[in-house]
Amino acid sequence: MFNKLKAACRADWDAYVQHDFVRQLAAGDLPKACFQHYLKQDYLFLIHFARAYALAIYKAETLEDMQHAKAGLGAILDDELELHVSYCADWGIAREDLESLEEATATMAYTRYVLERGMAGSLVDLHVALSPCVIGYAEVARWIQAQNFTVLEGNPYRSWIEMYSSDEYVAVADAAAAYLTKAGAGLSDADLARHTKTFREATRLEIGFWQMGLDRAM
Amino acid sequence: MFNKLKAACRADWDAYVQHDFVRQLAAGDLPKACFQHYLKQDYLFLIHFARAYALAIYKAETLEDMQHAKAGLGAILDDELELHVSYCADWGIAREDLESLEEATATMAYTRYVLERGMAGSLVDLHVALSPCVIGYAEVARWIQAQNFTVLEGNPYRSWIEMYSSDEYVAVADAAAAYLTKAGAGLSDADLARHTKTFREATRLEIGFWQMGLDRAM
Amino acid sequence: MFNKLKAACRADWDAYVQHDFVRQLAAGDLPKACFQHYLKQDYLFLIHFARAYALAIYKAETLEDMQHAKAGLGAILDDELELHVSYCADWGIAREDLESLEEATATMAYTRYVLERGMAGSLVDLHVALSPCVIGYAEVARWIQAQNFTVLEGNPYRSWIEMYSSDEYVAVADAAAAYLTKAGAGLSDADLARHTKTFREATRLEIGFWQMGLDRAM
Amino acid sequence: MFNKLKAACRADWDAYVQHDFVRQLAAGDLPKACFQHYLKQDYLFLIHFARAYALAIYKAETLEDMQHAKAGLGAILDDELELHVSYCADWGIAREDLESLEEATATMAYTRYVLERGMAGSLVDLHVALSPCVIGYAEVARWIQAQNFTVLEGNPYRSWIEMYSSDEYVAVADAAAAYLTKAGAGLSDADLARHTKTFREATRLEIGFWQMGLDRAM
Numbered sequence: 001m002f003n004k005l006k007a008a009c010r011a012d013w014d015a016y017v018q019h020d021f022v023r024q025l026a027a028g029d030l031p032k033a034c035f036q037h038y039l040k041q042d043y044l045f046l047i048h049f050a051r052a053y054a055l056a057i058y059k060a061e062t063l064e065d066m067q068h069a070k071a072g073l074g075a076i077l078d079d080e081l082e083l084h085v086s087y088c089a090d091w092g093i094a095r096e097d098l099e100s101l102e103e104a105t106a107t108m109a110y111t112r113y114v115l116e117r118g119m120a121g122s123l124v125d126l127h128v129a130l131s132p133c134v135i136g137y138a139e140v141a142r143w144i145q146a147q148n149f150t151v152l153e154g155n156p157y158r159s160w161i162e163m164y165s166s167d168e169y170v171a172v173a174d175a176a177a178a179y180l181t182k183a184g185a186g187l188s189d190a191d192l193a194r195h196t197k198t199f200r201e202a203t204r205l206e207i208g209f210w211q212m213g214l215d216r217a218m
Numbered sequence: 219m220f221n222k223l224k225a226a227c228r229a230d231w232d233a234y235v236q237h238d239f240v241r242q243l244a245a246g247d248l249p250k251a252c253f254q255h256y257l258k259q260d261y262l263f264l265i266h267f268a269r270a271y272a273l274a275i276y277k278a279e280t281l282e283d284m285q286h287a288k289a290g291l292g293a294i295l296d297d298e299l300e301l302h303v304s305y306c307a308d309w310g311i312a313r314e315d316l317e318s319l320e321e322a323t324a325t326m327a328y329t330r331y332v333l334e335r336g337m338a339g340s341l342v343d344l345h346v347a348l349s350p351c352v353i354g355y356a357e358v359a360r361w362i363q364a365q366n367f368t369v370l371e372g373n374p375y376r377s378w379i380e381m382y383s384s385d386e387y388v389a390v391a392d393a394a395a396a397y398l399t400k401a402g403a404g405l406s407d408a409d410l411a412r413h414t415k416t417f418r419e420a421t422r423l424e425i426g427f428w429q430m431g432l433d434r435a436m
Numbered sequence: 437m438f439n440k441l442k443a444a445c446r447a448d449w450d451a452y453v454q455h456d457f458v459r460q461l462a463a464g465d466l467p468k469a470c471f472q473h474y475l476k477q478d479y480l481f482l483i484h485f486a487r488a489y490a491l492a493i494y495k496a497e498t499l500e501d502m503q504h505a506k507a508g509l510g511a512i513l514d515d516e517l518e519l520h521v522s523y524c525a526d527w528g529i530a531r532e533d534l535e536s537l538e539e540a541t542a543t544m545a546y547t548r549y550v551l552e553r554g555m556a557g558s559l560v561d562l563h564v565a566l567s568p569c570v571i572g573y574a575e576v577a578r579w580i581q582a583q584n585f586t587v588l589e590g591n592p593y594r595s596w597i598e599m600y601s602s603d604e605y606v607a608v609a610d611a612a613a614a615y616l617t618k619a620g621a622g623l624s625d626a627d628l629a630r631h632t633k634t635f636r637e638a639t640r641l642e643i644g645f646w647q648m649g650l651d652r653a654m
Numbered sequence: 655m656f657n658k659l660k661a662a663c664r665a666d667w668d669a670y671v672q673h674d675f676v677r678q679l680a681a682g683d684l685p686k687a688c689f690q691h692y693l694k695q696d697y698l699f700l701i702h703f704a705r706a707y708a709l710a711i712y713k714a715e716t717l718e719d720m721q722h723a724k725a726g727l728g729a730i731l732d733d734e735l736e737l738h739v740s741y742c743a744d745w746g747i748a749r750e751d752l753e754s755l756e757e758a759t760a761t762m763a764y765t766r767y768v769l770e771r772g773m774a775g776s777l778v779d780l781h782v783a784l785s786p787c788v789i790g791y792a793e794v795a796r797w798i799q800a801q802n803f804t805v806l807e808g809n810p811y812r813s814w815i816e817m818y819s820s821d822e823y824v825a826v827a828d829a830a831a832a833y834l835t836k837a838g839a840g841l842s843d844a845d846l847a848r849h850t851k852t853f854r855e856a857t858r859l860e861i862g863f864w865q866m867g868l869d870r871a872m
Contacts, residue, residue, distance in 0.1 A: 269556075321637065323542075324545075326637065330549045330553075333548075333552045333556075338551075419544065426541050
């Protein structure tokens with residue numbers, strides 16, 4: 001199903017995965033201030049993503065789905081946020097800066113879109129809206145690894161690239177794709193058309209998130 | 219689809235449509251206090267049903283679905299509530315009584331179930347949860363009209379029976395059934411299983427609503 | 437605040453805490469089948485309570501509130517459900533019975549009320565709706581311990597009573613009360629009136645839950 | 655309360671009310687293509703605003719609040735959308751164009767923010783998120799009327815300016831402000847701080863909406 005969704009918005013998908021922010025990150029010449037801006041907003045992004053997983057628990061029909069979503073929630077609240085805080089510290093961003101941060105419009109745009117889509121639609125709608133992020137980041141890292149202009153040696157963003165290339169992260173992305181495949185079986189055409197629209201809109205909002213980093217925009 | 223849903227919970231459906239409250243109403247020997255109790259709770263029921271239609275507007279994907287749900291909302295807020303107030307007045311229940319009413323647990327049970335199902339699920343889930351009421355009342359009236367113990371002449375509940383037998387009401391019920399039929403096309407087995415469960419639970423909560431009237435229970 | 441809420445619905449609160457189900461449980465003469473029926477429905481109750489905590493995470497404004505609600509969620513999904521399954525096994529109820537259980541109307545009534553109140557209202561509304569359960573069970577256990585007709589020696593329900601009298605459970609209840617106290621500071625009269633209504637309705641639905649056990653009602 | 659909220663984000667508020675899009679519209683030299691782009695997105699905006707009013711009905715605690723929100727919903731679905739379609743036709747935008755429109759990220763950003771804020775928070779939170787639009791447009795029109803660079807004679811945007819300066823629209827805006835004033839009485843400091851944040855974020859998203867028109871951005 002994920003491949004079907006991607007194929008239906010190929011140009012947007014490529015514009016997301018191969019965005020200038022990603023290219024500069026791969027080449028190691030992304031301005032530090034852009035990456036810092038991105039990192040800061042990503043902290044707020046994570047908090048809203050935790051809320052999205054909480055919503056997935058609320059919406060779940062089975063204990064299995066509840067546990068699946070709770071794993072995602074726990075990963076963020078128990079680990080990723082603290083990892084993010086310490087990663088930000090490496091980049092000279094203090095915890096207090098993160099805690100008093102103003103939210104950029106691109107951050108509001110994508111996160112609220114996901115939450116609202118998940119509330120108005122079904123559990124599958126929510127997971128579709130999440131997928132350009134969850135599955136997409138693994139694809140971004142894989143794409144980076146495959147480009148001949150990519151430089152890992154001495155690249156200040158190497159740890160970022162390697163985190164999303166790691167077996168752990170790839171396993172998370174694969175699990176999300178497997179969920180969609182299962183959920184996508186037997187969908188009506190109307191459901192599929194709706195999911196395609198959601199996936200495309202979420203992808204466009206991801207593009208906006210990279211652009212926000214590049215422009216250091218609020 | 220409505221027929222499929224009914225067939226899947228035949229015993230509960232019959233227990234609802236042919237409930238003692240309905241039988242006594244048809245025969246005209248339902249104690250007046252039971253009917254009054256039912257009427258009062260039905261006022262609160264209507265308010266929550268208006269909220270359910272508002273939720274359906276929020277959840278709609280198309281202007282057509284929004285207008286469809288808005289018609290249901292308007293019918294309640296613009297007409298039915300006032301009709302209900304004046305009908306209650308005929309039965310000696312003052313507007314102030316209605317406005318200061320305590321909600322019976324059976325009323326809370328069914329209305330919150332519908333609203334919560336509609337929020338957690340999709341728009342179709344919401345309409346399935348509403349259908350035992352919307353479509354069921356037309357069926358109750360039709361069943362009453364077909365029984366040989368039914369007495370219309372001199373029956374104090376005649377106007378109630380005739381309201382739900384009216385062409386206007388039957389058209390509302392038919393439209394709701396048509397919506398389900400359309401929504402039900404191309405549903406996956408998992409969706410159908412979920413809707414069957416919802417329909418059955420909502421039907422059981424409708425039985426509870428009649429029983430609340432009969433027992434004058436809070 | 438919790439004391440204010442209780443005081444505003446004293447008769448209902450006493451009818452809940454001192455319900456016949458509780459009295460018979462204290463005396464040890466509650467029919468085993470009633471307790472089993474209660475235990476089975478309590479399994480479904482727990483699942484919906486986990487959903488309510490997930491909703492509290494979604495609704496939280498601060499990381500602290502998110503972590504607070506996540507602790508409640510984790511307690512249920514990681515521990516209480518499995519404890520409940522094994523406790524049920526002691527009472528001759530198999531895991532498969534729990535997993536294929538039909539939900540009683542009293543279970544639907546209270547759980548959906550809480551979820552719907554929490555969705556329509558604010559985070560505080562949600563916690564108020566939860567409080568008759570979370571804080572109330574500690575009070576029920578304390579009340580049992582203080583009655584002279586209570587028998588612990590040889591009481592088949594002793595482990596249940598002791599669980600809700602335990603320091604661990606009392607700490608959970610105290611934390612919930614402390615949350616309400618903090619949230620209740622500076623509330624407007626309109627907010628307080630709404631919370632009082634919610635608290636009272638939730639308490640009445642808890643009475644319905646005990647009664648469901650006693651009547652082995654569906 | 656509205657004045658308090660404005661005062662707390664004065665710079666953002668002025669950047670919204672006095673935005674270049676507004677200035678060029680006042681002077682009559684806004685490029686036609688920018689206005690057309692704005693008009694098209696405003697169509698999608700209206701649909702989501704109708705959903706927000708539906709959400710307000712769902713969240714209402716009183717019949718009066720339900721009727722208040724229903725008036726807003728009806729105004730959009732019964733009148734404003736059709737007016738908008740015919741106004742768009744005057745500007746050379748066909749109904750079919752509106753119906754097959756892609757949503758710009760700025761449109762998604764503001765509308766989903768409002769809906770999500772309204773869902774996660776209380777009814778007051780929802781109305782606060784709506785207010786920069788509902789009340790702000792009247793203020794924009796008043797500001798335009800007061801500037802010496804404003805040209806009405808021969809201004810292609812005159813009808814737009816006069817619509818939002820009309821007694822009818824001012825009455826709508828005044829009613830929304832009166833609602834906030836009433837709701838704001840007796841709010842706790844925590845509530846007020848949250849509303850201030852919401853108001854400021856919604857105002858920033860309104861700025862993004864003007865900018866989207868000016869840049870003809872998707």
